[in-house]
Amino acid sequence: MMKSVLSQFEANSPLAENEALRPNQKRSSVKSLVASPVLTPLVDVFAILVIYLLVHSVDPTILEFNKHNIDLPRAVTSSSVEAGLVVSILDGKILFEDSTLSLSDLRKKLDSLKNDENNNNKRLTIVGDKNTSFEALSPILEICSDSGIQEVQFAILRKAKS
Amino acid sequence: MKSIDFEINLLPIISLLAVCISFLLVTAVWVPVGGVEVKQAVGQQTINEDSSDSLSLWLKFSADKKVQVSVLDSNMQAVVENTSYNTTSKKSIENLIKNLIKSHPQITNAIVAPDRTTSLNSIISIMDLIKSNNLKNVGIAPIQG
Numbered sequence: 001m002m003k004s005v006l007s008q009f010e011a012n013s014p015l016a017e018n019e020a021l022r023p024n025q026k027r028s029s030v031k032s033l034v035a036s037p038v039l040t041p042l043v044d045v046f047a048i049l050v051i052y053l054l055v056h057s058v059d060p061t062i063l064e065f066n067k068h069n070i071d072l073p074r075a076v077t078s079s080s081v082e083a084g085l086v087v088s089i090l091d092g093k094i095l096f097e098d099s100t101l102s103l104s105d106l107r108k109k110l111d112s113l114k115n116d117e118n119n120n121n122k123r124l125t126i127v128g129d130k131n132t133s134f135e136a137l138s139p140i141l142e143i144c145s146d147s148g149i150q151e152v153q154f155a156i157l158r159k160a161k162s
Numbered sequence: 163m164k165s166i167d168f169e170i171n172l173l174p175i176i177s178l179l180a181v182c183i184s185f186l187l188v189t190a191v192w193v194p195v196g197g198v199e200v201k202q203a204v205g206q207q208t209i210n211e212d213s214s215d216s217l218s219l220w221l222k223f224s225a226d227k228k229v230q231v232s233v234l235d236s237n238m239q240a241v242v243e244n245t246s247y248n249t250t251s252k253k254s255i256e257n258l259i260k261n262l263i264k265s266h267p268q269i270t271n272a273i274v275a276p277d278r279t280t281s282l283n284s285i286i287s288i289m290d291l292i293k294s295n296n297l298k299n300v301g302i303a304p305i306q307g
Contacts, residue, residue: 039172046179053183057190066195073286077293078196125197130283134223134276138304141200153197156286 066127066155068095073130074159081155084123085113087140089132094140103139110147123151198289201271201301217241219262219272219297221255221288223280229288231258233266241266256291263295271299278305 066072068090087106088095094106101109110124124144128137144152215236222230227250233242242262247255263269272292276285285302292300 039176043172043175043179046176046183050179050182050186053186053190057186072195073283075196075198075286075290077290078198081195081197128282130281130286132282133278134280134282134285135278135305137282138276138278141302142304151199152201153199154282154286156196156198157193158196159193 068127070127070129071131072127072155072157075156076159076161078156078158079153081125081153082123084125084151085110085149086125086127089126089128089136089140092136103143106140107143107147110143110149114148122149123153124149125153125155127155198286198293199300200289201299215268216270217266217268219259219269219292220275221272221292222275223277223284225277225279229255231255231262233262233269252287252291255288256295259291259295259297263297269297271301272297273301273303275303276305 068088070088070090085096093100094103095101096106096109126137126140141152218234218236220230220232220234222232222244224230228246228248230244230246231242232240232244235241245258247258274285274288274292289300289302
């Protein structure tokens with residue numbers, strides 16, 4: 001009884017089917033009862049996982065808004081950051097479009113963009129270290145207001161609600 | 163004659179893919195960047211006031227790491243007097259904000275007035291508390307003078 005069940009199981013196994021496709025191959029005199037796992041679906045799953053992780057593991061907003069690896073403050077309530085002007089504050093220096101500017105230069109730069117319709121200059125994101133004092137932020141907010149920037153936001157890292 | 167029927171050894175491919183998955187899982191950046199919108203309390207882009215009946219929630223930081231919470235009307239007259247809290251006691255501030263919004267439904271906006279020394283982290287924390295109480299219109303007052 002036991003033998004017949006095992007022989008039936010082996011006859012229906014992928015190994016037996018494989019052997020049927022290759023009749024010239026010498027059949028082992030001792031029947032193997034070790035099942036050979038089908039690896040192709042496993043490879044498919046792994047490949048899909050790799051592709052998914054490649055696409056989703058890097059948040060593009062990190063590259064755009066925090067390229068200087070600034071230690072951002074964290075908040076629960078936040079909106080998504082959208083494309084626009086980015087002003088970073090790094091060690092007290094004001095960085096705009098990868099160049100260090102003084103406050104007067106920033107004012108000139110934003111004023112020059114004020115009437116340029118082609119530029120997406122109505123939204124500005126301030127990227128500052130969490131320990132940045134308001135003394136450094138306040139002049140930038142005033143310049144934004146004077147330059148007609150309609151939407152100002154601080155870049156933050158989203159944290160889960162506790 | 164060589165047989166055209168051959169098997170690809172899948173084990174090295176699986177090993178390679180497993181290493182790739184492990185590497186990507188370890189190096190992935192899972193914390194997304196967001197934004198906290200802020201409106202100006204003074205200047206050209208001022209915070210909107212819906213009507214003369216509307217009230218404003220003011221949170222004023224002081225240099226000694228305290229925050230004074232008050233409710234002002236459109237004429238800057240205090241409806242609710244200052245209540246001072248330490249900036250670290252977030253739960254107390256959150257409860258006060260919640261109660262003030264509940265007792266004064268006319269509160270339509272909030273204005274954060276930081277001190278020179280106030281850190282961005284403290285400002286964002288307070289703005290986060292306000293916004294989590296469904297008061298989305300949050301402004302920030304620049305340093306005067």
